[in-house]
Amino acid sequence: LAKTTQPISMDSYEGQEVNITCSHNNIATNDYITWYQQFPSQGPRFIIQGYKTKVTNEVASLFIPADRKSSTLSLPRVSLSDTAVYYCLVGDVRDDKIIFGKGTRLHILP
Amino acid sequence: NAGVTQTPKFRVLKTGQSMTLLCAQDMNHEYMYWYRQDPGMGLRLIHYSVGEGTTAKGEVPDGYNVSRLKKQNFLLGLESAAPSQTSVYFCASSYGRTSHFGNGTRLTVT
Numbered sequence: 208l209a210k211t212t213q214p215i216s217m218d219s220y221e222g223q224e225v226n227i228t229c230s231h232n233n234i235a236t237n238d239y240i241t242w243y244q245q246f247p248s249q250g251p252r253f254i255i256q257g258y259k260t261k262v263t264n265e266v267a268s269l270f271i272p273a274d275r276k277s278s279t280l281s282l283p284r285v286s287l288s289d290t291a292v293y294y295c296l297v298g299d300v301r302d303d304k305i306i307f308g309k310g311t312r313l314h315i316l317p
Numbered sequence: 318n319a320g321v322t323q324t325p326k327f328r329v330l331k332t333g334q335s336m337t338l339l340c341a342q343d344m345n346h347e348y349m350y351w352y353r354q355d356p357g358m359g360l361r362l363i364h365y366s367v368g369e370g371t372t373a374k375g376e377v378p379d380g381y382n383v384s385r386l387k388k389q390n391f392l393l394g395l396e397s398a399a400p401s402q403t404s405v406y407f408c409a410s411s412y413g414r415t416s417h418f419g420n421g422t423r424l425t426v427t
Contacts, residue, residue, distance in 0.1 A: 241414055250321075250407045250418025251360070294359065300413045303367050304375065305350060307360040 211295045216312040225282045227311050229295030232276050237301070240271060240278045243294040245310070251294060255280070290315045319343055323408050323419035330398040330426045338393040338422050340408030348411045349391040350375070351383060353404040354421075360407060366391055398426045 212230040219225045231240070239258050243251040255262055257269040257278070268281040282289055294310040321342045330336055340349065347368045352360040352375075362375030366385040380402060382394045391410075395402060403426045409416040 239414055243416075248421070250409070250420055251416070252418070253415050256415060292359075296414070298414060302414070303348070303373065304362060304365060305409075305411060305414065305416055306362055306376065307352070309359040 211297055211308055213293075213295050213308070213311045215309065216314065218314045218316060219285055220316050221286055222284055225285050225289070225313065225315075227280045227282075227293055227295075227313065228277055229280070229297075230277045231295075231297045234275050234297055235299065237299045238275075238297050239300060240269065240275075241296045241298075242267070242269065242280045243296065243307075245292045245294065247291075251307070254293075285313075285315050287315050287317060289313065321408055321410055321417050321419040323406075323422050325422060326420070327423050328425070330395075330424065332399060332426060334398050335394070335396050336398065336424075337395075338406055338408075338424075340391045340393070340410075340419060342389055342391075342410040342417070344410060344412070344417065345388070346410035346412050346417075347388070349385065350409045350411070350416070351381070351391065351393045352407045352409065353377065353402075354407060355404050363393065363406075398424075400426045402426050 241256040242254045245251040255269045262269045270279045292310040324339045350365040351363040364383040369388040372383045384392045406422045409418045
């Protein structure tokens with residue numbers, strides 16, 4: 208399982224674009240990158256998953272450079288309700304275990 | 318479509334008591350997981366299952382047992398509760414590294 212490193216916490220303001228970067232230097236060929244969002248008192252929620260280049264959905268974009276040693280979750284025009292913990296996970300779809308790190312605590316200010 | 322349902326939502330135990338947490342999913346997923354989350358921390362994997370009748374240890378299995386007698390259900394048992402097991406417990410089921418989580422069970426052991 209590839210080890211991931213992401214900032215412990217970030218602050219931003221409403222209306223801003225927020226980028227959270229995750230480092231995964233030992234990512235393997237078959238590994239995918241998956242991001243989850245967790246609000247207080249709730250279970251994590253799947254946001255986005257990608258393998259390379261760029262993936263976009265209605266919630267976020269995921270940018271993955273050619274060497275795949277890092278990835279960036281981009282949240283456009285955040286609001287107060289985007290305050291949450293964001294987890295970056297890296298692993299093969301055939302892996303049995305899904306291990307979470309400590310995540311990035313994002314605090315959106317008015 | 319309920320997704321992942323955990324029961325109970327809250328429980329208070331005295332040290333030494335036993336209890337079982339129930340997780341039920343209606344998505345026909347093979348993989349199911351139990352995590353615990355302590356205040357300000359990420360999720361830690363307790364046990365997991367890759368299919369009916371199978372279970373395996375995660376990162377922090379001591380003091381817990383699990384069973385997967387039916388594909389849709391994954392039970393987490395505490396035989397002799399300890400204050401260190403005070404936590405929020407999350408169950409998840411997954412397909413292709415996309416996990417769906419329940420809303421958690423808040424357990425307090427006094």
